[in-house]
Amino acid sequence: MYRELYNQTTTKIMVLGAGCSIVTQPTAQASHHWNLIQLSYSSASPLLSNRNLFPKFFRAFPPETVFNAVKFAMLKHFGWKRVATLHQTIDLFSLPTVAFLDQAKENGIEIITSESFADNPDIQVSNLKKQGARIIIGNFYETKARQVFCKAYKEGMCGKKYVWIITGWYSHQWWLGEHEDSKHDCTKEEMSEAVRGYFTTDALPLSLANAPGVAGITTAQFLEEYREYVSGHPEKLSGYQEAPYGFDSVWTIALALQEAEARLQKFDPPRTIADFSYEDEEMANLFFEIMNATNFEGVSGPVQFTFDGDRKGLMQVEQQQDETEVRVGIYHPSSLEENKLEWTNDPPIVWQGGKPPADSIQEKEIPQTISHGLFIGVSTLATAGILLALGFLAFNVRFRKRRFIKMSSPKINNLILVGGILIYVSIYFNGLDTSRVHFDSYVSMCKANTWCLGIGFAMAFGAMFSKTWRVHKIFTSKAMMKTIIKDYQLYVMVAVLVLIITLVLIIWEVVDPLQIVERKGAREQTDDLDVVIIPVHVTCESTWQVYWVGTLICIDGLLLIFGAFLAWETRKVTVPALNDSKYIGMSVYNTVILSFTVVPVSLILDEVDARYAIVSFFTLFATTLTLCLVFVPKVRARNEIHPKGTMLSTMKSGEEGESDSDRRIRMLSEMIQRLQTSLVKKDDIIKELETAGISGQSRQHGESADEGTNTDGTSHEDPGSS
Incomplete structure (x- = not known):
């Protein structure tokens, strides 16, 4: 184009081409500076529709x-x-x-x-x-x-x-x-x-009309002449499909120049297209106006241009x-x-x-819900656990005045049972998925599960360990005879622990509430290659859930460690009515082992039924075992008049290598015996005084009796205070 434009012998009026967009774009950006209209027969780049870049460009092929x-x-x-x-x-x-x-x-x-x-x-x-x-x-x-x-x-x-x-x-x-x-x-x-x-x-590329177009030939005639022109094999030529557009492009320019020549003749003075120069904006604008109005039937169909110069x-x-x-x-x-x-x-x-x-690939989402049979089975076991706990509760209330039950703090035992019932109830909520409750209610079930499990665990094990703490406190105190720990103090301990768990749950709910989350599992190919199954599990999660759960686990873990410590410290207190250390130790052991088993398994397993079954089984097993370890011995001893270990006098004494606790117990037993002997002597003296009727003698004998008692090394404290 450069050589043609700077050819001093001829002046170009319009530019035909190019065929490829990568050539047309730079030439069309330049040609308008010479006031030249440019028409491409096959450039398809959408960029060429930009009138700001290509103000005088047209094309016979659409973008x-x-x-x-x-x-x-x-x-x-x-x-x-x-x-x-x-x-x-x-x-x-x-x-x-x-x-x-x-x-x-x-x-x-x-x-x-x-x-x-x-x-x-x-x-x-x-x-x-x-x-x-x-x-x-x-x-x-x-x-x-x-x-x-x-x-x-x-x-x-x-x-x-x-x-x-x-x-x-x-x-x-x-x-x-x-x-x-x-x-x-x-x-x-x-x-x-x-x-x-x-x-x-x-x-x-070819008109659907059978009538001759502006060139006076039909589409069929054009194809015949074209085949003859290229020796019968047009498909061997690159870009042969665009031949009709090239043909119509030549006719477009010819008709535009013909129309321009007719209009120029009406100018005053008359002009012709031969008068065009590269500085002639008036004639260039006339060409542009005529091109915009192009409308004829070509071999490629109707030839018209849009405002952007597109076909x-x-x-x-x-x-x-x-x-x-x-x-x-x-x-x-x-x-x-x-x-x-x-x-x-x-x-x-x-x-x-x-x-x-x-x-x-059709993705068929299948909700992963707990099977009906499994839920019924687990719920039945949870119900049996609740009935067992209620049975223990009824037993505890009915026989609360029996010495063996009374010495084991029946009111605190009630808290253990209530905590166990809450844990059993959490199993129900854990199994209530979106197949059993409305989608909008599911998050409430998740929260209920978390609250029941958290508070139930704190109440059950907190009450159990508070009893052990009282035994530990009494039998390790230097002033054992004066150490009195009331039940309300144990209630306070349990309440504080439950309050801590409650505060954590409340803060969790306010700051980072649980929300329903859909988790999609791995795709499962079906026999139909167009369909894959995607298991979808609906669960409740929060953004920082791992930290909240970690906090609760830490609190419960510290509680278990404290309970294990108390059980170890009171292991030699051989008063079963007072001390459950052996059973508590077993409960702690089972709970820890099961926890270390359940948590990883629940995180690894993707199969909903398997995860629910394992978590529920271990929860049921740990809770039931703990309740049975604490209450079955009491049930078995309910009808014994003096169950083994309820009388302090039956405690081991004088054994070689006895511990401080054993020694204190032996001394306590001997002290009680001395007090009983002193009491008998006082009763005899009182009877003698009543018989003699001499008050002065009574006082003398009374003082003598007191001195005798002190000589025995006994105290005037009420033996029942212990």
Whole structure:
């Protein structure tokens, strides 16, 4: 163009070309500076529609962006709502792809993934498969198309389950092109298999009218003359499909110049197109006005231009059938009908699977809920546990005045049982998933489970350990005879512990409340390759749940450690009515072991039934075992008059190597015996005084008796105070 413009012998009036967008763009940006109208016959880049960059540019071929309307019409017709895109990173393909992505949402289309490549598309094609794409919109040059489809063949992305919609202006049987211009290693047979059944969208290259056009020939006559011109094999020429556009482009310029010449003759003074110069803006504007008004029937159909200089016209859908592309649909952009895509059915569309494929792998979400039988079974066991606890509670109330029960603090025992019942109740809430309660109520069930379990554990083990603490406090005190710990003090201890747990739960609820979360499991392939099963488990979680649960576990862990310490310290207090250290130690051991088993298993297992069964079983087992260890011995000893170990006099004494606790117990037993002896003596003296009736003598004998008592080393304290 540079040589032509600076040729001093002739002045150019208009520019025809170029064919490729990458050549047209720089020339069209420059030509208007010489007041030249430029017309391209096959440039499709959407960038050329920019009137600011290309103010005097027209084209006989529509831009790639207009084919998006055809693609959306196809997707709607076949019910495809999930698609993927793959394009080469140059403006010719990037711009229409971006426009497609922008318009997808308003057309009800979900973009699974949008991939782009500069040179090698292998990774991007693999990504399409990973994302489960089935309907793929492709925008790339012919050479890259061969690479794309070779990789698609190797990935198995061809056949009855896949649809490719690509650019429609490739050469005839482009997939059989030479390997040296496309870096792929597929055979021609493999390439033919890979591309079978693809669709293209393109401008309609030939008019549907049978009547002669402005050139005085019909479409059939044009094709005949063209074949004769190229020796009968037009498909061997690169870009032969655009020949009708080139023919009509020449006619467009000719008609424009003819109209301009007629108008220039009416100027005063008259002018001709031969008077045009590169500085003549008046004549350039006249040419531009005439080009905008172009309207004639060419061999490629009606020739008209939009405000942006783009070609108006019909578009077509073609499908690859039997090693060639055949027209299966025509798109009428100016039609007033809602459905502007007309299917010719001559020939009909050929589906390799006999029907249009699904737009993606159908993901069937299956809620993972606790099976009805398992829930009933676990609930039955939890109910049995509650009945057992209520039975122990009734027993504890009925026999609370029996010495053996009374010495074991029956009121504190009641707290242990209430805590156990709350733990049993938590098992019910843990099994109430979305299959049994309304979705909106499910989070309340989760919270109820957490509260019952947290408070129940604190109450049961707090009460148990408070009893042991009292025994430990009494038998390790230097002033054992004066150490008195009332039940209300134990209530306070349990209340403080429960309050701490309650405060943690309240803060958790206020700061970071539980919310319903859907967790999807691994895909499970079915016999139908188009359908995969995705297990969905609905659970309750919060953002910082691990820290809240960790706090509760730390508190409960410290409680268990404290209980284990007390059980160890009071292990030699051989008064079963007072001391449950052996059973508490066993309970702590079982609880810790089961906790270390349950927590990891519950976190690892994805199977809902298995996780619920294991957690529920261990909760039931630990709770029931603890209650039985504490209360079964009491039930067995209910009818014994002097159950073994209830009388302090039966304690071991005088054994070699006895501990401080044993020694204190032995001394306490001896002291009680001395007090009983002293009491008998006092009763005898009182009887003698009553018989003699002498008060003075009574006082003398009384003082003597007191001195005798002190001599025995006994105190005047009430023996019952211990």
